[in-house]
Amino acid sequence: MSPARVTALVPARDEALVVGRTVTALRSIEGIAEIVVVDDGSRDETAGVAGEAGARVLRSPNNRGKGWALEGALARLEPADVYLLIDADVGETASEAARLIEPVLAGELDLAIGALPPLPGGLGTVRAVSAWMIERAGAMRMESPLSGQRAVRGDALQACRPLARGFGVETAMTMDALRLGFRVEEIPVPMTHRLTGRDLLGFAHRGRQGWDILVAGAPRLLGLR
Ligand SMILES: Nc1nc2c(ncn2[C@@H]2O[C@H](COP(=O)(O)OP(=O)(O)OP(=O)(O)O)[C@@H](O)[C@H]2O)c(=O)[nH]1
Ligand SMILES: [Mg+2]
Numbered sequence: 001m002s003p004a005r006v007t008a009l010v011p012a013r014d015e016a017l018v019v020g021r022t023v024t025a026l027r028s029i030e031g032i033a034e035i036v037v038v039d040d041g042s043r044d045e046t047a048g049v050a051g052e053a054g055a056r057v058l059r060s061p062n063n064r065g066k067g068w069a070l071e072g073a074l075a076r077l078e079p080a081d082v083y084l085l086i087d088a089d090v091g092e093t094a095s096e097a098a099r100l101i102e103p104v105l106a107g108e109l110d111l112a113i114g115a116l117p118p119l120p121g122g123l124g125t126v127r128a129v130s131a132w133m134i135e136r137a138g139a140m141r142m143e144s145p146l147s148g149q150r151a152v153r154g155d156a157l158q159a160c161r162p163l164a165r166g167f168g169v170e171t172a173m174t175m176d177a178l179r180l181g182f183r184v185e186e187i188p189v190p191m192t193h194r195l196t197g198r199d200l201l202g203f204a205h206r207g208r209q210g211w212d213i214l215v216a217g218a219p220r221l222l223g224l225r
Pocket of ligand 2: 089
């Protein structure tokens with residue numbers, strides 16, 4: 001039997017400062033066949049830095065948001081047995097993602113979600129809304145419902161397509177996977193990412209996240225999707 005094909009997908013927008021370290025760390029994980037950086041209309045050198053670090057780069061000239069960028073990448077890529085989704089801003093700590101791949105490769109889980117140590121930052125409102133929706137839809141209590149660090153079996157990810165737009169992608173994927181009966185668990189991972197603070201930009205970011213999560217989650221809660 002040939003080994004399972006694992007593809008890493010790294011959504012990135014304006015991450016030139018860190019994406020190189022993330023890609024390098026992913027390259028240290030055994031068994032990843034391909035690392036694909038999904039650069040979504042970055043205004044900086046993200047694509048060049050990612051390519052130099054050894055990633056394949058799928059680049060879109062316009063910004064489509066995280067979920068649709070990932071959906072577009074899946075449509076273009078050769079199917080994989082397992083996908084590893086890793087945010088571009090986790091840097092060196094991406095090497096810890098091996099802990100997410102293992103239970104999926106072992107057939108123990110269909111979707112392994114990385115629970116990162118809590119960072120100070122926001123008020124937790126967006127996270128609470130996401131967690132509430134997931135609990136309503138799938139009776140699972142989550143610490144890190146917004147975590148973009150996840151390993152997922154190819155068939156489970158296919159069943160959750162089309163992915164929700166923008167920052168709704170994680171919440172919707174978890175709701176869909178639970179509804180469809182896939183085995184979903186959180187795995188603690190000692191990873192970190194860029195801290196979004198309590199300044200104006202931080203609140204704008206959270207507003208966008210919250211909106212995307214409501215737009216993705218509401219139809220699922222109402223059974224419309
Ligand atoms: N492809 C794509 N990636 C994006 C887009 N916006 C953000 N990303 C990437 O998605 C990942 C998560 O975005 P962040 O801005 O770090 O958001 P977050 O970590 O969920 O938010 P906080 O926890 O509040 O900091 C990062 O790797 C971003 O570069 C986008 O429009 N398109
Ligand atoms: Mg982040």
